Amino acid sequence: METLGLLSFSPPGWGATLLAGLWNSLLIAVGAFGLGLILGTLGAWGKLHGGPITRDLLSMYTTIVRAVPELILILILYFGVTDLVNQILIAFGHERVQISGVAAGITVLGIVQGAYATEVLRGALLAVPQGQVEAAKAMGMPPLLMARRIIFPCMLGLAMPGLANLWLIATKDTALLAVVGFSELTFATRQAASTTKAFFTFFMAAGAIYLIVTLLSGWAFARIERWARRGEPRNAGG
Amino acid sequence: MRGWLQPHRIVLILIGLALVWLCVTQMRWDWLPKYAPMMAEGLWRTIWLLVLSSIFGMALAIPLGLAQAAGPWFLATPARIFCTVIRGTPLLLQIWLLYYGLGSLFPQFPWIRESDLWPILRQAWPYALLALTLSFAGYEGEVMRGAFRSVPRGQLEAARAMGMPRHLILWRIWLPQALRAVLPTLGGETVLQMKATPLVATITVVEIYAVASRVRQDTFIIYEPLLLLALAYLALAGLIVLAFRWFENRGPVRHRPG
Incomplete structure (x- = not known):
């Protein structure tokens, strides 16, 4: 049990490293979730109201992203996005830059999240009573007032789960x-574990x-869902 | 088929073919002959990891779901805790905990080192298989809980009224109906499980993702192996979806409204 001391915050312990990792993880998760919601809203709108080409391209996007492992998408987008940004910068006569891990992580995971969010929001939009x-x-x-006052409150409860x-x-x-x-929680943990050999503890x-x-987030989302469904009858449909 | 092949789709397909042709002619594929046997071996390893972990995971998920749906509290509570922990932590962390944690623990016991199992326990794949199995069991245990609950009570009561013993009710009435109800969900979950397999490359299991990474390290070619890899996983996902659709169509036809 002396390994528990390794979790303390002062230097022989690795607690501060883990918390910094957690902060990075949460930052990326929030950013990716937000980006995913934006892409998902656009995607759902395009799938329901777009022309035939938009719809086909969107269904290719959702199919490919949902069938290829995230790890591979991350690598393709990570190298690809960095390359693309640098080529654009060089074309305009700027210096090559190193893209920060946070920005790359948010972009990549956001694109992945967008595909899933498209399907979730499309289902919720379809379920709004005509x-x-x-x-x-x-x-x-x-239209904008209708989206804000009628459609959004209606679909929020349906989309929440x-x-x-x-x-x-x-x-x-x-x-x-x-x-x-990238130094998020799992990476920080592995660093700490392989340095101290206290694998189980970390x-x-x-x-x-x-x-x-x-x-905690399960609890928070349950509360938001209950709030979003506050106007609905208790035994709707059943 | 005719409804599917509209003019704009033909144009899209032509653009797609042009892109493929560009990829084939403009990118570097000269590494392929050298690494093709390794890739085939890696693909085979991915497939058997997926199949075995899904089967073992499902075998664990059925009792987990049953315990949560109908078991006494001393079985239901541990099952629920297991599912929550598995679903609440990243798979990568679980894999590393099992591999580095157990892997560093086992050599401390001489009787394990002297046992016949030691040559197997020294390799990485048992830990990969165990982690993937437990993960699948955790997610599917939750799915099966809902499935067992969804079987109409009347069916079970009728079986009991006929004097069927309990294990026979489970085997003939409860389990088949629960499994049929979740077959579409299970198809999606198996695709998710397939998408989780490349994570085991981080503990030195050489499956297809690890082979592609090695090509990248050896030849400094970045995109080509990754594109081929994405194509292989797309094909695998398509096969899984087709297999589950075949399974669904085999059983008694469900009459859906509309």
């Missing part, structure tokens, strides 16, 4: 960035941290 939309149109509501799932995937997918050497501690994040 009568509500027609009533709003009949009252002469402008799927979005909660996506957020959990986002937090766990940040661990994949450890493979490209991996268990990191597992506990991830579990706390998961349980």
